[in-house]
Amino acid sequence: DARVTQxxxxxxxxxxxxxxxxxxxxxxxxxxxxxxxxxxxxxxxxAYFRNRAPLDDSxxxxxxxxxxxxxxxxxTLKIQPSEPRDSAVYFCASGLVTSGSNEQFFGPxxxxxxx
Amino acid sequence: GESVGxxxxxxxxxxxxxxxxxxxxxxxxxxxxxxxKQESGKGPQFIIDIRSNMDxxxxxxxxxxLNKTVKHLSLQIAATQPGDSAVYFCAGVPWGYQKVTxxxxxxxxxxx
Numbered sequence: 001d002a003r004v005t006q007x008x009x010x011x012x013x014x015x016x017x018x019x020x021x022x023x024x025x026x027x028x029x030x031x032x033x034x035x036x037x038x039x040x041x042x043x044x045x046x047a048y049f050r051n052r053a054p055l056d057d058s059x060x061x062x063x064x065x066x067x068x069x070x071x072x073x074x075x076t077l078k079i080q081p082s083e084p085r086d087s088a089v090y091f092c093a094s095g096l097v098t099s100g101s102n103e104q105f106f107g108p109x110x111x112x113x114x115x
Numbered sequence: 116g117e118s119v120g121x122x123x124x125x126x127x128x129x130x131x132x133x134x135x136x137x138x139x140x141x142x143x144x145x146x147x148x149x150x151x152k153q154e155s156g157k158g159p160q161f162i163i164d165i166r167s168n169m170d171x172x173x174x175x176x177x178x179x180x181l182n183k184t185v186k187h188l189s190l191q192i193a194a195t196q197p198g199d200s201a202v203y204f205c206a207g208v209p210w211g212y213q214k215v216t217x218x219x220x221x222x223x224x225x226x227x
Contacts (some may be wrong), residue, residue, distance in 0.1 A: 003160075033215075043159070043204065043217040056214055091158050102147050104215065107119055107159030 002026045004107035012113045018080040018099045021110045022088050022090030024073055032075045033104060034067055036093040037056075049075065049099065088112075123202060125222040134192040136221045138205030140185065145207030149215065150179060150190045154201045162190070162203075192223075200225045 007026045013019055026033050034046040047057040047067040057067060064086075066078045079086055082099040087113050128134045140148070143184040146167050151159040165172040165179045165188075172179050178191040188205050 004187050023170055045214060045216070093158070102149055102164045102215075103161040104159075106160065109158050 002105075004092055004094050004105050006090075006107035008110060008111050009108060010111045010113075011092045012115065013082055014115050015083055016081040017081045017114075018078065019086075019114075021090050021112070023075040023077075023094075023107060025075060025092070026105055027057060027073070027104070029094035029096045029098055031095045031104075032045030032069060033073070033093040033095075033114075035086045035093065035106075036082050037091060037109070038088045046077070046090075079112075082112075085115045087112055087114050123222045124219050126215065127223060127224045127226060128195045129226050130136045130194055130195060130197060134190075134195045134199065134223060136190045136192075136203050138188040138190075138218050138221075139186060140188060140205070140207055140208075140218070141187065142207050142216065143183075144209050145216075147208040148179070148181060149208060150177075150188075151204045151206060151217070152199075152201045153220070158183065159204060164208075173191050195223075195225050197225045197227055199223060 007022045030051050032049045035043055036046055037043045044059055046060040048055050049069050054071040069075045089109040091106050091109045093106045095104040137224050147164050150162040152162050153159040162218040163174045163177050163179050169224045170181050176193045200220050204220045205218045206215045208215050
């Protein structure tokens with residue numbers, strides 16, 4: 001049963017610390033997305049990769065956030081330095097760009113708390 | 116102190132009844148519209164999508180209706196079950212691009 005995995009599932013850290021969240025997309029998928037979900041803003045797209053190349057990171061605060069795909073099986077989202085307002089659930093999703101397919105498969109999320 | 120956050124509209128439905136969840140959109144450039152379901156503590160799950168040149172699409176127990184004239188999308192769930200309790204999001208996807216813009220969501224509560 002193929003699924004997107006994310007680690008860690010929960011992270012509590014102090015303001016100013018670096019946070020790294022990892023995602024393993026479904027094997028064979030060529031698109032990867034990072035979303036952030038909060039009560040205030042709902043679900044927001046942070047960054048989007050296709051074939052490991054970043055296509056859109058306009059939703060991401062550039063000064064502290066960075067997203068990369070070192071290889072096809074790993075996507076990372078880093079926050080440095082972290083701030084309390086970064087507290088949220090971060091979701092990774094993957095999909096396959098083919099004609100007629102819009103389905104994105106979401107991981108279980110990383111719940112981040114910045115104190 | 117006062118807690119401020121998104122106030123999700125809530126729809127309460129008796130088990131076995133049909134549910135209709137509505138969504139209004141503003142971006143006419145969307146080529147596809149998608150409905151996602153998010154259960155508590157989980158990531159969103161794809162339910163069904165509809166292309167902008169269609170007005171109706173049916174899946175298993177679900178039907179999506181699209182009215183482009185009034186920019187309105189609805190999700191109908193037949194014979195609602197307790198497992199359908201979740202937050203439902205509509206989303207728009209522009210042509211040739213998988214960048215999804217999510218709506219704020221509607222919480223569906225199924226009363227046993």
